[in-house]
Amino acid sequence: MKRLSFFLIFFSLIASGNANAHIEVSNSWARLIPNGMGALFLEIQNSHSEPDILIKASSPNAKSVMIHKTERKNNITSMRHLMKGINIPANGNISLKPGSYHIMLSGLDKSLELGDKIEVTLEFNKNKSITVQPVLKIKPPIYN
Numbered sequence: 855m856k857r858l859s860f861f862l863i864f865f866s867l868i869a870s871g872n873a874n875a876h877i878e879v880s881n882s883w884a885r886l887i888p889n890g891m892g893a894l895f896l897e898i899q900n901s902h903s904e905p906d907i908l909i910k911a912s913s914p915n916a917k918s919v920m921i922h923k924t925e926r927k928n929n930i931t932s933m934r935h936l937m938k939g940i941n942i943p944a945n946g947n948i949s950l951k952p953g954s955y956h957i958m959l960s961g962l963d964k965s966l967e968l969g970d971k972i973e974v975t976l977e978f979n980k981n982k983s984i985t986v987q988p989v990l991k992i993k994p995p996i997y998n
């Protein structure tokens with residue numbers, strides 16, 4: 855009986871671990887923009903049959919971290935703050951890339967230089983938080 859309950863606990867731990875780890879983040883990199891600004895780009899893959907939401911992000915290297923989307927309307931480019939985060943479709947993926955979704959960093963540590971790594975933690979509605987360590991780069995064009 856003791857052995858059986860041990861296995862039950864063991865398997866329920868595996869099951870909850872799987873349900874909690876359906877989000878994968880890859881190809882993260884960050885752009886350093888003058889005046890202590892930066893933007894983080896990455897890809898999010900959801901292998902679950904239910905959608906999830908990237909609800910917020912935070913960084914020990916920046917004073918403010920916001921989820922943004924760059925939009926172009928009537929030849930004017932602007933950035934929108936996505937208060938409700940970004941939906942990640944079931945069994946799908948979302949790209950945070952220049953000209954689209956990104957994570958806006960402001961008030962970055964003044965000592966940071968190109969090639970340095972920063973740390974950003976992403977929080978999801980269902981999945982556990984994921985921390986990435988993107989390298990600071992500049993990829994032209996700077997504003998798009």
Ligand SMILES: [Cu+2]
Binds near residue numbers: 956957
């Ligand atoms: Cu932005």
